[in-house]
Amino acid sequence: MSHPCLTCGACCAYFRVAFHWAETDAAPGGLTPEALTEPLxxxxxxxxxxxxxxxxxxxxxxxxxxxxxxxxxxxxxxxPCRDVKASWEYGAPDAHCDRARAGHGLAPLQPSDWDGVAA
Ligand code: SF4
Ligand code: SF4
Structure with missing residues (x-):
């Protein structure tokens, strides 16, 4: 079974994704492409x-x-993207995951959704 996030993506189309500019490649060691961001x-x-x-x-x-x-x-x-935890991936529900999925008409993940998913 594939990772449930690969058939979801709801959190990427629900929350504002804000972070310190130093995480962008405009700063030494920053990773996230600055061109894909805008000042907040x-x-x-x-x-x-x-x-x-x-x-x-x-x-x-x-x-x-x-x-x-x-x-x-x-x-x-x-x-912020690295911090998101999919519900039940680590043994507990996650309110953010559930809220984003609900916002897109998707049911919350259940423990059974992880059966057969490689760690
Ligand atoms: S809303 Fe939950 S299941 Fe969907 S992509 Fe985000 S973390 Fe994964
Ligand atoms: S950068 Fe973050 S919010 Fe955007 S698609 Fe990737 S994981 Fe989702």
């Missing part, structure tokens, strides 16, 4: 597409939410 305040940037008046969808998200998705910059994704 003097210290923080946000992934383009994850805030504002339009429908939220990160510019780096590929595919269709709830069907098949991937992140264009997975290895360079910022800390």
């Amino acid at each position: 305040d003097p210290h923080r940037v946000a992934m383009r597409g994850t805030w504002g008046d339009t429908a939220i969808r990160c510019v780096a998200l590929r595919g269709e939410v709830g069907v098949a998705t991937s992140c264009d910059i997975y290895a360079q994704r910022p800390s």
Whole structure:
């Protein structure tokens, strides 16, 4: 069975993804492409597409939410993305995961969704 996030992507099209600008490649050692971000305040940037008046969808998200998705910059994704825990991946539900999925009409993950998923 494939990782449940690969057929979801809801959190990448639900939350504002904000982080310190020093996580971008504009700073020494920064990873996240600055070109995919926009300034949020003097210290923080946000992934383009994850805030504002339009429908939220990160510019780096590929595919269709709830069907098949991937992140264009997975290895360079910022800390908020690394901090997201899918429900039951580590033995407990996660309110953020459940909320994002609900926002896209998807049921919360269950422990059984991890059966057969390689660690
Ligand atoms: S909402 Fe949950 S299941 Fe969906 S991609 Fe995010 S962490 Fe994975
Ligand atoms: S950078 Fe990748 S993991 Fe983070 S919100 Fe965008 S698509 Fe999702």
